[in-house]
Amino acid sequence: MNPYFLEYTIIGIAGLIFGAALERGRMCFVLATNNMFMARDTKILEGILWAFGISILAFGIIESLGIVPIQAAVEGVFPSGWYDLVGALLFGFGIGLCGACMSGLIFRAGSGFTQNWMQLFGILVGTIFFAFFIFPLTNFLYWILHTIPWLTIKPGLSDYIPHQWFGDAVWGPFVVALIFGVFFLGLGLYLTKRRFAKISKERGENYKEPVITWDMLKFKEAYSPRLGGLLFAVVAIIVFLVSYFTVHKAAYMGVTTPYGSFDAYILAPFINLFTTVGHYKASFLPKVSSNWFQIVPVAIPMTLLVITTFAGATATAILGGEFKWRVPKRKIMFLQNFIGGILTGVGARIALGCNIGTLWSGFLMFSWAGVLFLPTLVLGMYLALKFQQAIW
Amino acid sequence: MAEEKNLEDVKPDETLDVLGETCPIPEAMAHKKLSKMKVGQVLEVYTDHAAAVENSFPSMLNKLNYPYCVTKTGPGEFTIKIKKTS
């Protein structure tokens, strides 16, 4: 059987699970940070920390046991550097304006929020804007590959933390996973415990939340974010293992690059973004890289994953009786979401990925991308929250 | 808790319609509106952002210590009545 057919088909199933986890678990980074800043509520954040912790530990074990050899795992590792900081700030402000991160957008749009469809449109426009103006005119690829040495870590092995710390030792990934994974998982468990203690004190009874109940499986009830986090980790592991065992190329989760493919598919009858346009004289790089679309493949497994994630989110919203065509009363929200979407798209492209592709997968790749992405992402979201509190 | 039950039939003094809007907006606008209202008045919020009803509103209102009452009015659609007490 064609290995590519197998890879895409199984990853499609992973997308359905991802969509269900997003929609039912309300897994959205903006929601998590806003709740934390505004109400000191950590429920959603706990889910995200679980997702990070469990998946990082699992990836460390997989790589250390050699189920996926380190050499194969390293092939998909992104470079990291200054662009993570810059991109994450723009991206964070954009998603803060829209009220939905790159993954939250999928379940919001999937369950009928029209303003998030507007954000999606903004992302598509922003990606084209980046691809044809920012990328060639600023000579973006050059600055990624040759820039201030201490900020840009070269692609490949040298940006792989286990290699930097422990050389070629097989147990390297496991030790690094232990450090990051235990930190995230421990923080998640601590926050859960603290929240339960707080509610117990308010209600005067011993409060506990089940991770999984029968009603959740029947879509009657929203998932506990911790179940959502667990499913997130399962999805990342499925994607990683399936892509390695079918086409021998380890793939990490990512949802930003597919939006570029969607641009190309939507515009395909009119214009071929992958080849014909965007050769600017301003670029002093070889002609081949003068527009961003020319350096990405036509399809990556994540393209299908994003579509099936939309399908999974919509299907669970309908099954849970929550689907609704939601139009905001204030039409200005469409404008805000369009602008936010453009910032989201451009920021994600500058950082080479979004909160999934660079932040989460950055940790899964054991590269510095995740660590660099996080602080300015939170800063951007905080600024967007303050901005919105001031104007509305 | 008794006060929360009574809220169901109270006529609201102010209403806030944030149907179709996500994340910080329902909470931020409700918070702003509440801070401008007089003590003892009731605010009614219409929202269809389920996550706001499940997490952010309860934790925000518990922190402020305002009694509130949530009514489910349709698929993913809720009405929240909040009484400003201080």
Place this chain on the structure above:
Amino acid sequence: MAAVNMKKRKNHNWCGITFLACYGLFTIYASFFLSSLNKDKIIGKLSNEAIAGIKESFILWGIIMIIGAILLLIREYVLKSGQEEVKDTERGVSPHY
């Protein structure tokens, strides 16, 4: 007050089902352009085997999504379970927190 809200309530599930069918149609639509977009690519070109496999998978998933939409339509209008759910309103819901 509750009576007013009752009037506002609507069933939008048909809209979600249309969405699901549209995702399926989009996937099938996208599959037609894979080979033509790949043909003139300079960097990141996929092999012919890859394009064939991806195309088949896209079409398969497109069909699965459309079948899913049809199943949901049956659930909605033949079994009527979706409509029951929408009608169910609760008063004084205590949200889990």
